[in-house]
Each structure stands twice: as structure tokens, then as C-alpha cells.
Amino acid sequence: MKNLKILWNGILKENPTLVLVLGTCPTLAVTTQAINGVGMGLAATVVLICSNIMISLLKNLIPDKIRIPCYIVLIAGFVSVVDMLLNAYLPDLHAALGIYIPLIVVNCIILGRAEMFASKNTVVASAMDGIGMGLGFTLALTVIGSIRELLGSGTLFGVSVTAGLFDPISIFSQPAGGFITFGCIIALVNWLTKSSAEKRKKRSGMACATCAGCDGCKEEGGEEEQ
Numbered sequence: 001m002k003n004l005k006i007l008w009n010g011i012l013k014e015n016p017t018l019v020l021v022l023g024t025c026p027t028l029a030v031t032t033q034a035i036n037g038v039g040m041g042l043a044a045t046v047v048l049i050c051s052n053i054m055i056s057l058l059k060n061l062i063p064d065k066i067r068i069p070c071y072i073v074l075i076a077g078f079v080s081v082v083d084m085l086l087n088a089y090l091p092d093l094h095a096a097l098g099i100y101i102p103l104i105v106v107n108c109i110i111l112g113r114a115e116m117f118a119s120k121n122t123v124v125a126s127a128m129d130g131i132g133m134g135l136g137f138t139l140a141l142t143v144i145g146s147i148r149e150l151l152g153s154g155t156l157f158g159v160s161v162t163a164g165l166f167d168p169i170s171i172f173s174q175p176a177g178g179f180i181t182f183g184c185i186i187a188l189v190n191w192l193t194k195s196s197a198e199k200r201k202k203r204s205g206m207a208c209a210t211c212a213g214c215d216g217c218k219e220e221g222g223e224e225e226q
Contacts, residue, residue, distance in 0.1 A: 003128045010132020016109045016142035018189045023109045026100045027141060028178040034157050037145030039093045043082050045134025047104055050078045052118040052130035059119045071114045076198045078106045147181050
């Protein structure tokens with residue numbers, strides 16, 4: 001149950017892009033198309049899972065004073081493997097993502113999870129954290145990429161969708177469109193989070209008001225104040 005909670009937190013509650021606002025550089029740069037978002041997200045997910053597992057396994061062997069350089073070396077090794085695999089089997093995607101694949105090494109999501117979670121938790125929990133954070137990152141990039149591709153090119157995963165409905169809005173294929181889309185989605189997430197919190201608070205207040213022990217709570221509170 002605990003591991004499922006860790007997984008769920010990474011996907012929604014602590015989404016690295018839409019809630020923690022990490023990894024914004026590749027988020028804005030590669031999401032001109034939905035397929036690029038999926039590719040970048042899955043590449044980062046593989047690196048997250050592998051690096052989290054290795055760092056959790058080696059956490060007691062890595063000297064504290066050089067832990068960050070060691071983490072970076074481990075992460076760089078996995079990024080190199082992913083980069084070569086993409087170049088060999090998915091050359092078009094590799095070309096589209098370009099420099100942002102090697103830059104996964106310094107992605108704050110990867111290093112942040114290594115320092116804050118993998119170095120302090122078990123292998124299984126670290127693997128679940130990597131999966132959750134990776135899927136959350138992939139989800140965010142795919143949503144942003146889908147919106148930008150749909151509005152900017154009239155296609156979705158390369159398939160024409162809006163032909164005859166409206167003309168593509170070219171700004172969404174440009175950097176400014178990335179900022180606009182990213183900002184609107186974060187605003188929506190914040191609004192939904194705030195609304196959900198207010199509803200929970202309201203339900204909690206109603207439950208307290210109808211509770212049989214409510215008067216007793218008030219009396220205890222009054223006695224404490226006196």
C-alpha cells in the first residue's frame with residue numbers, strides 16, 4: 001500500500017512538472033509534438049528508475065562528501081545507454097529530441113529524486129518513486145505536447161484532426177506557445193487542487209458539526225482555554 005502511494009504521488013499529487021515545477025527546460029523545448037513529449041518522458045523514466053535503484057543499492061557505500069558527483073556519474077551512464085539506444089532504434093525521435101537527451105544528466109528531477117528519496121529509502125520504494133515521477137513527467141509532457149500540436153499544427157501524433165475546422169495557430173508551435181500552454185495548465189491544476197482542498201475542508205467541518213461528540217469537544221476546548 002505504501003509503495004502504491006509513492007507511485008500515485010509521483011503521477012498526480014507531486015507531479016514533478018505540474019506541481020513541483022521541475023524540468024521546465026525540456027518541457028517547453030520538446031513539446032511541439034505529442035510524440036516528442038512521450039519520447040522524452042519515457043527516456044527520463046528509464047533513467048529515473050535505473051538511477052534510483054542503483055543509488056538505493058549503493059547508498060551505504062558512497063561517501064557522503066562525494067555523493068553528488070557519484071550520483072551524476074551513475075545518471076550519466078544510464079543517459080548514455082538511453083541515448084545510444086534511441087539513436088540506434090528510433091533515429092527520428094533521437095533527432096527531434098536532440099541535445100535534450102544528454103541534458104537529462106543535469107535534469108533537476110533526476111538528481112533531486114536521487115538526493116531526496118533514493119539515497120534514503122529501500123530499493124523497492126526507490127523504484128516505485130522512479131516509476132511514479134517518470135510517468136508523471138511523461139503525462140505532463142504528453143498533455144502539453146498534444147495541446148500544442150493540435151492547436152499549432154492541427155494534428156495529433158502526426159494524424160490530421162482539425163482539417164476544415166480551424167486554421168492552425170502558429171504561435172503554439174513556437175516557444176511562446178509553450179509558455180502559454182504550460183502556464184494555463186499549471187493554473188488549471190492549482191485551481192483544481194484548491195477547489196478539492198476547500199471541498200475536503202467543508203466536508204470535514206460538516207462532519208464535525210454533526211458529530212455526537214461535538215459539544216464535548218467544545219467543552220474540552222473551553223476548559224483548556226480557562
